[in-house]
Amino acid sequence: MPIIHIDNKPYEVKEGKNLLEACLSLGLNLPYFCWHPALGAVGACRQCAVKVFKDEDDKKGKIIMSCMEPVKDQLRLSIDDTDARNFREHVIGWLMTNHPHDCAVCDEGGSCHLQDMTVMTGHSYRDYHFTKRTYNNQYLGPFLNHEMNRCIQCYRCVRFYKDFAGGKDLDVFAAHNHVYFGRQEEGTLESEFSGNLAEICPTGVFTDKTLKQHYTRKWDLTSAASVCQGCGLGCNIIAGERYGAVRQITNRFNGAVNGYFLCDRGRYGYEFVNSGQRIKTPMVHHGPADKANGIPVLQHVHQRMKPGKTIGIGSPRASLESNAVLKELVGEENFYLGVSAADHDLVSLSLKILQQGPVRSASLQEAAAADVVLILGEDVTNTAPMLALSVRQAVRRIPVEEVINHIHMPAWQDAAVREAVQDSKGPLYILNVQETKLDELAKGAYHTAPDNIARIGFGVSHLLSSKMPEVKGMSEQGKAIAAEIAAVLKTAKNPLIIAGYGGGSEAIIKAAANVAWSLRDLGIDAMLTYTVPECNSVGLEMLGGHRLDSAVDRALNSEVDTVIVLENDLYRRLNQHRAEQFFEKVKDVILLDHLYNPTAEKATIILPAGTFAESDGTLVNNEGRAQRFFQVFAPDSAVQESWRWLLQIASINGHATLSGLQHFDEVVSHLAHAYEKFESIDHLAPHADFRIAGQKVPREPHRFSGRTAMQANVDVSEPRPPQDTDTALSFTMEGYRGEPPSSMIPFFWSPGWNSVQSVNKFQVETGGPLHDGNSGKRLIEPHGNGQTPFYTEVPEPFLPLKEHLLLVPLYHIFGSEELSVHTPGIAERIPAPYIMLHSEDAKRLQVTAGYLLHFTDNGHHYTLPVIINDTLQEGVAGIPVGLPGMQISEAPQLIKV
Amino acid sequence: MEKPLTQHIPASGAPLHLKEYEAVGGYAALRKVLQELTPAEVTGRVKDANLKGRGGAGFSTGMKWSFVPAEVTGPRYLICNADEMEPGTFKDRWLLEGNPHQLLEGMIISAYAIQATQGFVFMRWAYKEAARIMNQAIADAYAAGYLGKNILGKNYSLEMQLHTGVGRYMCGEETALLNSLEGKRAIPRAKPPFPQVSGLFGKPTIVNNVETLSYIPHIISKGGDWFKSLSYTADGGTKIYGVSGKVNKPGAWELPMGVTMRELLEEHAGGMKAGFRFRGALPGGASTDFLTDAHLDVKMDFAGVAAAGSRLGTGTMVILDDRTCPVGFVHNLEHFFAQESCGFCTPCREGLPWTEKILYALEQGQGTYADLEQLEMHTKLLGPGNTFCALAPGAMEPLQSALKYFREDFEQHIKEKKCPYADHTH
Amino acid sequence: MLSAIEIEQITHEMQQVPVKKAACIEALKIVQGQRRWVSDESVADIAAILEMSTAEVDSVATFYNLIFRRPVGRHVILLCDSISCYVMGYTEIKQQLMELLQIKYGQTTPDERFTLLPNACLGTCDHAPAMMIDNDLYRDLTTASLSQILDQYL
16 A cells, blocks of 8 residues: 655555545545545645645645545655645635625535635635625525525536436536526426535535425434435435424435435435324324323223234334334234235345345445446336436446546546546446436337336346246347347446336346346356335335235135234225225224324324334345434324334233333344344444443534523423433433444534535545444345256237227336325425326327326226327336325236226 | 748738649648658657747647557547637737648648547637638648548548637637537646547547647658757747737737847837837737846747746737836736636636736725735735646736736835826726 | 528538537537527527537536627627737727717617627737627727728628
């Protein structure tokens, strides 16, 4: 490793880095703006100036930008040099000539990189006495506020939005000191990743608009490490609360999962926690439980539970702990997976392939490092948004690696590398029912019906390995596509095959497995990513239970008196007819949930369950990675974790194995002992008795204010703060002020680094893993030995049928997920329900765009306006899934119109 | 005295047409190159002549060519930088309008030397006449077989295109020019990688100035020794010099490299206009340091001007006379540079408008001594290496030297709270 | 909507360059040549034909001095305000032009005949002061010569 001398002290540093990264990785403070570990260096802001010296005798030296200079053995540099310090201070001085100094009214204040860097350079006096330049701001939609006067022109926003995330509607306009960063005209930012601008922007130009609705300074937030509930990827988040409301979601760096970024559903979908539809008190027959016969609510529950006649329905959006406790409470034979038949089929199949097959599931980080990507039947931007960002990085990586050798530049030289790369892209192939946003990056993007996608997938695997089944009667075009893809995959080193729930097709999932397995057979280190619909879909499937359909059948056979529904709306799992039948036959419904929903209307007893923000728990993401989320705040109501309600029920019932369990750690240990596959979840984070220097880890920064005043309108004496007996976190500002274990970092803060940029201080090296590793534990590993398995059932080709349409599910990042739609900004962006037709089908049906089409699917009558999209295959129609008020229809169905 | 570049340009300034150019030996060098010389030999000859770039930076042309990596396949580009936009500079216009084929022949030979597949003339928008002439010349050269497939029946092909800009001083900076030619914003690129390695569309690219490329046919025909012999000094060749301002005969002339400022001013420009006294000059365009009457005997070559504390730059002098306010003069320059900053790096984007505002305040009689310190500081802080490209350091050259040579004028503005040259205030 | 001529010319330019985007500046010039300026709508149209985003085209269009993103008059006067013209007294020419036309920099006469703009060095410093009207260069300007020059433009 090279040695560099910084202010005459030798340091061992990593080769291939730039000097800024090297300095920051060593823990030295060096200010910067335009550089970002995920975006690389462009040398625009000139803030990270240092002096370099030719040799020991060179006293004069020369100022250079540390972000643009590679590490070199025996290089001598000075951060402390007077000229360098003076220059850095003046860079701030220049930036401040037009900055409005409106920190007091700026949402960024207190978590502002510009503030931090200003203090770091020592700039404190303004010499500029001329008029400041001013700009008009733009309306950018429900997620971001725009205040251009604060802009310091670091170019990070366009570099993230456009270059990194592929956004089209944000750019830099004009020139000299009039440069303007915004849209071509006012309007909602289109990118699904726009919210990252609030973190990428080093000052208050782009700020979180949802935070603005209930603004709180970062230092006044009570925060905890959490995991996003928005999809199955399990991105790491920090949730911040004040006065009982979640105020903001920010990124929690996890190098193996989401890195520095989040999607907009994940960032903004939190407001269901604050919803007016929250269930806050126990209810019996829709009245407050405490007025129901004067019996405690748990007594009501106890009275309605009969062994053998009580069943439990779990939930893919509830924690592993809550599901496991319910399963144990009602008994294995009475525990049902609260997922639709289609979701269950798809997720259980995916899980089986990953558990029993020889190919490893990819983390988001590994996905971003794939050299060939094949997507089968999945619009990942809408079903697993951050995976789309990983695919973007993968597609970019190959040409970057090619050019850096040729132009002798490190990959972090962003502008130079982009120039050399031009438009060349690594191989990406997409087969989907209709066009997707990633198509623009693809070497080939083909649109056809799910069965045809599966057939091409099978065709590819057959070309890779003759063991795999042959596809009979493949069209010439299908053959050509399969041949093209197979040829590219054959040359790959670590290709990634993506499929999942979005295609709604088991055949596609099997085809993806066959492709990955046949590659493995060729000795190629292939990876598989299956998307899953919800944050704990995999955890629930791993826990295991019976199909929801069989619960309905049992009820219809009058074998069920009472059903305990865990965090679930069965109307999203069953079609309306079946759900109604089920609820008619069941005597009592005990619901544990946090939002009032159609299932709640059928409930005899409702127990107020905590959301992720009021709970501790474990989720397993689509990779099979178990991750811990921590309670953010203690609710001031009867709300508590579902597992805690269930333990209390177990206790009152005198349950044999669950009685006596009380604390979170006990539940986790119990679970880890009960299931070998969950053994490692006991080690996801330190236990409740963990202390650093005898102290807990505080959820509040030491500058937290108003503690004695916050409750003054209720009680002038300061109430005792809530106690956390479940984890090593405290609900106050008291506790250890140093760095907590990575898995439980409640907020990123370091002396002098108040903004999110302080994550540098928590990493082994800039951009690298957190100090004690990327958190989470993989529960699934490939089954390496033995024969390569394969699927043999190739579906018949889909051919348009007269009088019929094949209805396929289409997912929307905003709208298809149950909880995030409670955020007003997200609700604004939900598409209106529709049925999507090919223009030829529309012609045949004598309809045009906007016409209302009537049809029946599974006994449910639909009336939907037509939209036309000719990327659909003829005979295929798409309808959006999961939109509020829409019936659920996940699997492709033939319908008669 | 030989004037290889301009001797055949008619006095009227009308263009030398293809036949006329051929009649005076035009395209003979190209014939020779294609028949007798390997690309490396061409580069070698240019290196031997030690031709230094005439665009302003003065880097060895042959050396620049030799950095093009031999092993890289695919397209390569040769670009003529005809985006002459340095205030006070009008030398390339003469060559573009007067002898377009000389430039084209130089470009074809240079392109051959680096084995370029495509040539571009990047011309500034304002040179409408030059653009018309160049388009005609390119068409004529195609028709005569000097461009296109298998030039003169040999195994070398080259396409040539004229691109006219849409106005930005930055386009004259070679890497910003490349971005502009790619249809992008003309912001500069970091070096390394140099354009020779990763230039236009990420391919190996050479960018040379009009005057530099126009010299190539002559160096090929007559050799390095001849080239060196043209000059008064070690920097070989002739140079196109120009003078503008309050002189009797402003204009441009091709003269041996190394003539003195005095000769230029007094002999060629006919001396100062009656009633005007010489106070100083920017020797090579707006981004060079002032020289004063103490420097009139400085030899106008790269080393000579550098030794005097300035740069030869483009070799076109702008004269400051005694009735023009030096503060107003510098304000005009800084206004230009602030406007033409691309907005990419902080010191240039924010520092230049600041200096411009201070200079304006001084001109309005609202300046203070603290302002002078602020200006001094900017001249130090906007130095080479501190900014992304050379625009801001260039902008600081006339300012720092004005503060040095004309300090009493600045102070007078502060003391008298007005511009002492009232008739030139604007 | 782009006219047939504009589409034809832009298509031609696209064929000259290795990537469509590279024809962006040419496309802006072509549209401006036809319409005198480039409207928001034209920016979007150019973006569509070059397969770029509207924002990206506008980013380029707004960078350059001589792409007009607001309407201009039938004739655009570009008065050189750089150093040689400063020394040779362009300010008087400016005053005179403003008086004759009764407009300031950046403005267009009410009859849409002229737009007056300052411009950086025109490269004809030995004949300062200078200006361009449309494609025509005028050098060695005097205040007396201006109205006669302007009269040629209707």
